[in-house]
Amino acid sequence: MADHGAGAVMCLSTLENPSPAATALGVFSVVFSTLVGIPQAYKIHKLKSARGVSFLTLGLGNIGGFLYVLNLVILHYNQITLSLSRDFRFWLAAQRSLVFVWVELFNAFSMLAIYPVAAMYVKDEPCTIAVGALGVHWVFGMKDAVFYGFLVQALVVFTAWLPALIVFAFDGRCEPLMVYGNVLGIVVGVIIVCKFLPQLRSSIYAKGSHSLSYMTYGVDAVAGVVAWAQKFFITKERISTWLPPLFLHLLEVVVLSLNFYHDSRRKEEAGDGEDKPLRPKRKTSYLSLLWSL
Numbered sequence: 001m002a003d004h005g006a007g008a009v010m011c012l013s014t015l016e017n018p019s020p021a022a023t024a025l026g027v028f029s030v031v032f033s034t035l036v037g038i039p040q041a042y043k044i045h046k047l048k049s050a051r052g053v054s055f056l057t058l059g060l061g062n063i064g065g066f067l068y069v070l071n072l073v074i075l076h077y078n079q080i081t082l083s084l085s086r087d088f089r090f091w092l093a094a095q096r097s098l099v100f101v102w103v104e105l106f107n108a109f110s111m112l113a114i115y116p117v118a119a120m121y122v123k124d125e126p127c128t129i130a131v132g133a134l135g136v137h138w139v140f141g142m143k144d145a146v147f148y149g150f151l152v153q154a155l156v157v158f159t160a161w162l163p164a165l166i167v168f169a170f171d172g173r174c175e176p177l178m179v180y181g182n183v184l185g186i187v188v189g190v191i192i193v194c195k196f197l198p199q200l201r202s203s204i205y206a207k208g209s210h211s212l213s214y215m216t217y218g219v220d221a222v223a224g225v226v227a228w229a230q231k232f233f234i235t236k237e238r239i240s241t242w243l244p245p246l247f248l249h250l251l252e253v254v255v256l257s258l259n260f261y262h263d264s265r266r267k268e269e270a271g272d273g274e275d276k277p278l279r280p281k282r283k284t285s286y287l288s289l290l291w292s293l
Contacts, residue, residue, distance in 0.1 A: 051210040199255055228245065
C-alpha cells in the first residue's frame, strides 16, 4: 500500500526491497529513459527541419525535467546518504529504491539533447515577444530566440538547484528542504500541465506531425503509465513525484491523436489525386524506420 496523508509528502528515509521482477522493470525504465529522446532528435536530423516542434514545449520540458530531478533528489536524499554509508554491494542494492531518481535524470538529459538538434534546423524566421502590460515588444530571429531561450532555461535550473546544494553541503539531510522539495513538485506539476499546450498549438497550426516524433512521445506516454504504477505501488513515491506526469501523458496522447488525424487526412487527400509514377524504394532498416516515425 502507498503511504497516505502527511506521509505522502515527507522525506523517504528507509530503503525498499522490491521483487526481482520490479527490479528488472526498474532497470528497463532506466535504459528506456536514456534512449527516449533519440527518435525525436533522429527524425529532426533526417528531415533537416524542426517544423511542427514547439521550442517552448522543449524549453519548458527541460526546466521541468531538471526541477523534477531536484524534487526527487531532495525527497530521496536520506536514502541517498544511507546508500553511501556502507560498501559498494550495499550501494548497488540500495539503487532499487532510487530507480526513479536515475530514470528522471537520464530522461532529462535525453530530452535535453533534442534542443540543440532542433535549433540547428530551425527556420530563421522573425520571432516576436510581446507583453503589452510591460511595454515589451522584441523581435528576434528564430535562431537567436532559441539560443536566448536556452540561456533562460539554464539560469532557472541553476537558481533552483543552488539553495538545495548549499543546504546539502552544510546539513546533509532531506528534512530542512522537505517543504522546498514539495513546492518544487507543485511547480513541476504546473510546468508539466502547461508545457504541452504550446505543442498542442503548434500541432493545430502545422496540421500534422511533420518533425514531431510519434515514437518518442507515443512510447513515452505508454511507459509513463507503467512508471506511475511503479511509483505508486512499488517504490511508494511521494504524490508530488507521480501526479504531475499523469497530466503530461494525457496531453501527449491528445497531441499525437491530433497529429495522426491530420496525417491520415493528408494521406487520403493525396491518394485521391492522379496516379503518380512509381519511384524505386530505398532500402531502410527497421530500426531507422522506427526512429523516423
